Amino acid sequence: MKHILIVEDELKLARLQVDYLHNSGFDTNCLSNGLEVLPWLKANPTDLILLDLMLPGRDGLDICREIRSFSAVPIIIITARIEEIDRLLGLELGADDYICKPFSPREMVARVKAVLRRQQAQTTIPILTSALMLNPHNFRVLAEGQEVELTTVEFQLLQALYQQPGRIFSRSKLMDLIYQDHRIVSDRTIDSHIKKLRKKLTDLLPGQELIHSVYGAGYRYDPQDKVVD
Ligand code: CA
Numbered sequence: 001m002k003h004i005l006i007v008e009d010e011l012k013l014a015r016l017q018v019d020y021l022h023n024s025g026f027d028t029n030c031l032s033n034g035l036e037v038l039p040w041l042k043a044n045p046t047d048l049i050l051l052d053l054m055l056p057g058r059d060g061l062d063i064c065r066e067i068r069s070f071s072a073v074p075i076i077i078i079t080a081r082i083e084e085i086d087r088l089l090g091l092e093l094g095a096d097d098y099i100c101k102p103f104s105p106r107e108m109v110a111r112v113k114a115v116l117r118r119q120q121a122q123t124t125i126p127i128l129t130s131a132l133m134l135n136p137h138n139f140r141v142l143a144e145g146q147e148v149e150l151t152t153v154e155f156q157l158l159q160a161l162y163q164q165p166g167r168i169f170s171r172s173k174l175m176d177l178i179y180q181d182h183r184i185v186s187d188r189t190i191d192s193h194i195k196k197l198r199k200k201l202t203d204l205l206p207g208q209e210l211i212h213s214v215y216g217a218g219y220r221y222d223p224q225d226k227v228v229d
Contacts, residue, residue, distance in 0.1 A: 013101075034055035076115060157174060169218045
């Protein structure tokens with residue numbers, strides 16, 4: 001469950017925020033004094049902050065700046081004046097979004113979800129070790145969650161290589177695996193299928209080469225060696 005910190009000194013508004021966020025499956029905590037925010041953040045895991053600007057104790061702008069000096073936690077700034085948003089953008093506070101009062105609580109929940117989704121996407125891509133998922137039962141291939149549209153031959157080639165990472169397959173070995181009816185096809189046929197397959201993969205995984213050509217020998221699949229050769 002995601003923990004949202006609500007910093008708001010209008011108690012009626014804070015309660016409304018709590019209600020809507022709870023109904024959407026979030027856990028919440030509320031603070032009403034600006035001085036409480038930093039100590040609270042340092043002691044409690046927080047996934048997102050809804051930060052009102054005009055607060056007793058300490059100004060929201062100050063709080064935002066200080067949070068950014070030690071944390072990348074998503075911050076949505078809540079301001080009472082729409083014309084202030086331009087000025088806030090100019091200050092480059094590092095906030096993830098801005099909401100103007102009065103706001104619909106539904107809209108607030110939608111913004112919270114959008115910011116969390118964006119942050120999730122940014123943090124999950126670099127830690128994926130295997131970018132490719134191949135399912136031999138339904139012939140589907142996913143590259144970082146996106147479907148790769150492959151022909152049957154491309155799928156078979158990828159499957160052969162993928163199942164034995166690091167092994168070099170000669171063109172004739174690949175032909176045997178794919179054309180089990182011993183059809184006579186040229187080396188070029190394999191090359192052209194591999195070329196199309198690689199293009200489809202790099203379109204979805206830019207900068208990563210999973211299938212490597214080994215000069216004079218054939219091809220190998222290597223998810224560890226992602227450098228484009
Ligand atoms: Ca206020």
